[in-house]
Amino acid sequence: MKLAELQGLFWRSVRFDPMPPELEEHFLDQGALAARARMKLYQDGYWFRQVDALFECFPRLADALGAEVFTRTVCRYLTEHPSRAPMLERLGAQLGPFLARQQDPAVAALAHLASLEHARMEVLIAPQPRAIAAASDIDPETFALASIEPSPALQLLRLRRDAVSRWEASCAASAPALDNALAPVAVWRKGHTLHQQILDEDEAQALDLALRQASIAEIFDCFAEHPTPERRAFQALTAWLQRHWICSFLTPPSP
């Protein structure tokens, strides 16, 4: 058997139960442990390490489901979604959508909590912002046409309100009432600290445009319906700078 085939056999042996029948043809029984028992050590390690990592990355989800259901659920998830990233923290990237597809409504209802916890992890490990913009970086001559370079440690999500409430609750016993209305939620890192906040709809629309490289003028249009649009836009921009959401203002090229 060639190297590639042996590695394929090893992979199937750790991933699937029962292990392939040809295992003993290619691995040695040694001492007190037969080849199959030896491979079981790797199989146990594969599942334990990844389930353990998901417990660490999704503590609120694990609380909400209980350890036994959480373990069963994430084992099904890992069977369907073997890891595609070298970092264990990225293992749960598809867990939210996976939960949303589950038939058990109690499990499916927690999909947004999983998405929130994964977003928090992504923001925690996001690269360092290249710079942090200040109000003094604003050039009044080009400001309206400039766009924003957002921090890599910022995400905007739309989540069920009860997912946010559940995250904020300290344990499952105090789980909030069901509320499947969607709310815009910003998750960001400032320094070494994670933050999250439900945004007003106008600010969420403005941030969504900013993340898509719209101009400041287009971003500020989101506040046009506000009784004092200029004040509201100024407040939002000031808050974004204070939260370290902006790396720089990108001046458009001259025509």
Next chain:
Amino acid sequence: MTSLPRGLHGFGLRTSHYDELLGSSSIDATCAEIISENVVGRGGRPLALIEHVRSQMPVFLHGVSLSIGGMDPLAVDHLRAIRELADQIDCPLVSDHLCFGTHGGHFGHDLWPLPYTEEALDHVAARVRQAQDILGRRLLIENVSSYISYRASTMTEWDFLAALCERADCLLLFDVNNVVVSAFNHGFSEDDYLAGIPAHRVAQLHLAGHSDQGTHLFDDHSSPVPERVWNLYRKTVQKMGDVPAIIEWDGNVPELERLVDESRRARREEQAALAEAP
């Protein structure tokens, strides 16, 4: 080539110690090691920590996901990012493991052993050379602990490592604990292993604990370095000299001071072994 560091003793940086380390301006160690995947391409505390520790001592980068023996293409972008960070912090030693951990684009998050065959040797040597070209420096390859052997193997692990060093012109990270664990699990002699390793290629050592499961030793890094590992460490120092040594502790991680104590002991053991050397 810049000269390799000597006579350094330290420990692996673990998340539970980050706050204490960030608040400390005088860590009683002379080197440290961080898991590359915990810092490359990421911001926040790990990056702040590495910059803080770097101001006090050399920091080595130790990878766990390169899958140098795997069949998937090497993660070129990841290697470039390691090079960028290594240049930035003037990192003297960059390492990963002799193993595979990927298959078909998927990650196993483990260090799976390879068959020790000519085919595997050719494959790994080519990938080590490719990795070194991207890294712009020689890579240290670490022997893993293992629990299973392939019928296809035609050479010992130490012969494979020695041949790999010649073919790829790479260096070795000699994990003393892994030799003890694998020697028990496969029934070979620790002394034969040590004798087969080319001393001039060894640029770093690892020391760690394991647990005795009766039928096998389990490499869990969850306890102090056992006497059996210290014994082999002394022999290793007598053969290889004052190669930098790192204490690894990953499970039931103790207070930082306990880790520092272990690295102090490594320094004492090294001095005693060198004094006794024939």
